[in-house]
Amino acid sequence: xxxxxxxxxxxxSLTHEQLQALGITRGENTTQVLAPPxxxxxxxxxxxxxxxxxxxxxxxxxxxxxxxxxHESPAYVKANKKTDGIERYxxxxxxxxxxxxxxxxxxxxxxxxxxxxxxxxxxVRSTLRKRRLDDPKDIEKRLKLxxxxxxxxxxxxxxxxxxxxxxxxxxxxDIDEDLEDEEEQEDEIDDGTxxxxxxxxxxESYEDEDDNLDDGPVY
Amino acid sequence: xxxxxxxxxxxxxxxxxxxxVQNVGYDLFTYGSKPIVMITKSTGLTRLQVIECLRTLLKxxxxxxEATGVAITYKLVPDNVxxxxxxxxxxxxxxxxxxxxxxxxxxxxLQKANSTATQLLVTIANKYKDDKEKNINIVQxxxxxxxxxxAGYIQQSPVAEIxxxxxxxxxxxxxxxxxxxxxxxxMQAMANPADVKDTGEIMCxxxxxxxxxxxxxxxxxxxxxxxxxxxHAKRLTDRPLLMQHLDHYLKYAVRGAGxxxxxxxxxxxxxxxxxxxxxxxxxxxxxxxxxxxxxxxxCNPMRRAxxxxxxxxxxxxxxxxxxxxxxxxxxxxxxxxNLMLVSDETRAKHARALDKxxxxxxxxxxxxxxxxGNTDSS
Numbered sequence: 001x002x003x004x005x006x007x008x009x010x011x012x013s014l015t016h017e018q019l020q021a022l023g024i025t026r027g028e029n030t031t032q033v034l035a036p037p038x039x040x041x042x043x044x045x046x047x048x049x050x051x052x053x054x055x056x057x058x059x060x061x062x063x064x065x066x067x068x069x070x071h072e073s074p075a076y077v078k079a080n081k082k083t084d085g086i087e088r089y090x091x092x093x094x095x096x097x098x099x100x101x102x103x104x105x106x107x108x109x110x111x112x113x114x115x116x117x118x119x120x121x122x123x124v125r126s127t128l129r130k131r132r133l134d135d136p137k138d139i140e141k142r143l144k145l146x147x148x149x150x151x152x153x154x155x156x157x158x159x160x161x162x163x164x165x166x167x168x169x170x171x172x173x174d175i176d177e178d179l180e181d182e183e184e185q186e187d188e189i190d191d192g193t194x195x196x197x198x199x200x201x202x203x204e205s206y207e208d209e210d211d212n213l214d215d216g217p218v219y
Numbered sequence: 220x221x222x223x224x225x226x227x228x229x230x231x232x233x234x235x236x237x238x239x240v241q242n243v244g245y246d247l248f249t250y251g252s253k254p255i256v257m258i259t260k261s262t263g264l265t266r267l268q269v270i271e272c273l274r275t276l277l278k279x280x281x282x283x284x285e286a287t288g289v290a291i292t293y294k295l296v297p298d299n300v301x302x303x304x305x306x307x308x309x310x311x312x313x314x315x316x317x318x319x320x321x322x323x324x325x326x327x328x329l330q331k332a333n334s335t336a337t338q339l340l341v342t343i344a345n346k347y348k349d350d351k352e353k354n355i356n357i358v359q360x361x362x363x364x365x366x367x368x369x370a371g372y373i374q375q376s377p378v379a380e381i382x383x384x385x386x387x388x389x390x391x392x393x394x395x396x397x398x399x400x401x402x403x404x405x406m407q408a409m410a411n412p413a414d415v416k417d418t419g420e421i422m423c424x425x426x427x428x429x430x431x432x433x434x435x436x437x438x439x440x441x442x443x444x445x446x447x448x449x450x451h452a453k454r455l456t457d458r459p460l461l462m463q464h465l466d467h468y469l470k471y472a473v474r475g476a477g478x479x480x481x482x483x484x485x486x487x488x489x490x491x492x493x494x495x496x497x498x499x500x501x502x503x504x505x506x507x508x509x510x511x512x513x514x515x516x517x518c519n520p521m522r523r524a525x526x527x528x529x530x531x532x533x534x535x536x537x538x539x540x541x542x543x544x545x546x547x548x549x550x551x552x553x554x555x556x557n558l559m560l561v562s563d564e565t566r567a568k569h570a571r572a573l574d575k576x577x578x579x580x581x582x583x584x585x586x587x588x589x590x591x592g593n594t595d596s597s
Contacts (some may be wrong), residue, residue, distance in 0.1 A: 045494055058314075059307035062326070066306060069330050070235055075275040077239040077268065106271070108278045109333060114291045116255060171530055 074106045223552040228300045230559045234274055234304055239264060242274040244295055247282065252294040252461045253331065279303075281334050304555075313372065320355070322345070328373065336364060411484075480540075487543055 008191050070076055225248050233241040242262045247253060258269050278284035281300050284293050306329055308508070314322040323343050328334060340360050347355045367373045369511055
């Protein structure tokens, strides 16, 4: 605080001549400007004119083609837009085009991708299981098992338990297992997306974000 | 890594891949590397959308991933994003060097980002099967492909595991595009002075030699014996004086670092002239000369002003080349960003007209295919 107000004689500030050299003088304050600056100030240095030749035209065409290709390809990620609820004639064609695009998956070398980006392994498992059910032999086998169980239930009361103790528990196990299998499958089919399967948030990252927001981007 | 660069990159991603990829890309740019869960949180997109965006980024080599412990983190590569806007120039280079067939190959490859050789060639052959003007032959295509691969314009992409007998994907390597284009700029700059055509010619020869012998972007190339150059020069019959000049020295070397620095100085001088007028450029060039230690008196305009007033203060100014280059680059980023914004807006303004033009073109094309006369289609 002691140094305050005594800056004039100090070595840091400039001398009168130096200030004058820089264009700062006492008394000659610039007149106050009351009007706003012009909306479109005169441009002193204009940009260089574009030189157009065949090479530049070619590059422009190539660029447009490349962009057009990318916009059509699945690499151009779009959000699913909500419609306004009004049915239009052109909707049919738009939807067709969208379906056509939606079905195409981005063509990547999946071996080079991290596992979480690959088209999910979970869906592969479910299709494998589905195939087992589709097999006519399996269906037959399953029907037989159910039949057996029914008949066993009927005979259980009548027949002496000692005769088939070895057989029944094993069969029952088998059947139970199969039933469980089916339930599991149904669960997976109902799920539709695999969003919930992998998502786990332990809450650690909750505070991180807010801290960083004030710091601005990392340079 | 700067604010301007971030803005430019976000704009490029928006133009090429849409706003979702832009969101994810900009998020990765600002935060460095991040796992998927964090991206979903900060961008507010669903996990599936983020996954799709990341696929796109990884496919076009715009991002890399890293497995750290349990989580996999992703990181944007800003330089590769900037390269996206240089694709047309790269294609032009290929076309002028190897002809239109090579252009087709590289164009297809750039669009697909990577593909196996067979798939690529067959796709091109099928696509232009009916085009009699181009007259595509798959054997010729293969030869062109091989020559491109030997020249290093096409490289094998890194694959996690290569099974025996499986096709090896190829891709256009980003690494070779850059030196090639930049060398082209350098070559043009060095070969340009019209009165010394011979110098330009020698320079071209030396640069070619440098490519073959030295490491890419070495500060100074390995010296080339004069006999090698003479061999090359003999083939150029229209330059009689070339041989005489060559004999002055025994060895030649390209000083890449010096050339680049000189080029940078010229660029900066040009920039100052265009932006601030010729007076500023004169001051700048004075500083430049001073920096090189030739003159000491001429520079420093403030000093003379100070002396006229009889003061003692002397202000010395100098050019910090590295920082000036940095500033110039930032200005370029900003200018590019502005240009892209303007072009986007103009395109949006005329979207309907463009759409109409496209439709008319497709109708005309359809009519031509069906064999209608020129009078109808016109």
